[in-house]
Amino acid sequence: MLSRDGEAVVRQHIPRKRFGQNFLNSPGVIRKIVAAIAPRPGDLMVEIGPGLAAMTEPLLEALGHLHVVEIDRDLIAGLRQRFTPEQLTIHEGDALVFDFGAMGADLRVVGNLPYNISTPLLFHLATFADQVRDMHFMLQKEVVDRMVAEPGGGEFGRLSVMLQYRFHMERLFIVPPGAFTPAPKVDSAIVRLIPKAAGELEPCDGEVFARVVTAAFSQRRKMLRNTLRELIDEAALVALGIAPTARAETLGVSDYVRITRALSAD
Template identity: 40%
Template structure:
């Protein structure tokens, strides 16, 4: 039987089950086997490792994960897809289908239930555009024992995750991802690789989990609060945005504090490295400007 990823098999499954796409769920099914091959290669799976898939659709990626990994758990929010997935994945004993919203799922419990015997686990998924960032942040912030996150996302989002300081793509998402991971763009995927075809290009990005965060900070919550505040109005200078902490009456003191740690107050947030943000966060905390 043809693989699910082929256009003809995908259309056959859709027709057989009279499936209709829901725009609200961002459903686009991949029909390009070459892209799947690159995703699987980037994930670095083997029989000792597990894969968590988010939003499997009708199972084109799930099928390839089942061949590459020892254990696959696919979490699907759309109840209509569960019987389809159970049918097409029936030849693979190492696949579990879970119905649920990944953003409401207890991931630590899922890990215990599904991946206790695995030497390592990676998240491998074609993520819906509308929830890409919340899902990525949930995976990172819960500090799961992840090896890699290999996901297909909107091209512009992938570029922001991998961006270097100094460009327009560099922002709070870049810093959050790079604090926890080493990003690598795998490939660009045109709209014609999907049914139905989206109006924008996608990209596959690999986020290799760091053993330790990229920079050492005494308080992660304060570090990310500083980052978010610094980027709150991109056209404003660092000193202007960070005056949210100092208040206007202490703005001169804030500028002097930035100069003391080697950062010009008139710089903009997108020019600062992770290390520089760590220095700013620590300085603001020690000064008492951050409670």
């Protein structure tokens, strides 16, 4: 039960733009998200940005114990009034710098991610993929569409390549603005990320791979012979079966891996 003090926190809390706060308020959507996550007793799970505990409570009912990462001290006060330490372990701080690796193996990560930091947060979380079982996030639909996009379209970009290299991803369903308070101006979507097994990963130098992908997409309208000229020459691209006149969005993840391997072999 929520105490009077806890109710006051919920009632009085004003969503803060600097934290990108949009709170879920639709019981039907919450049930659908929790069903997609399918929490089980004993799962090691961390929720990023629990906010007013819309998902926290039903997750706890299934799990028994949950970790959360929250930056807003007012919201943390409400969580402490509402849940016991045996139910909820609260990690106060910024998810962008939080060490998810310290939590242990077979970690499940969930959350309604702030739109204003979604891309850097996804890249940060990807660094812990070896210890993660799965991740389920609510994100701006446009971001999810970019994550799962196929090569050749305008939505396919750096985010697509970097995440598709490391994860299997699936857009599950769309969430309308009316499911939030305050209502955002755009649709949201739920996405599932499952880390690829070691045998599925194409070996390559991660730092070089990131540098290649970043350079290729730095100027989308330019050909690879221009965007990658500081890294690899046209003859080397041709030798890899990649047209120097191609643009970044036309290459698949495997193409970027081949470029990376060629550079690492030099």
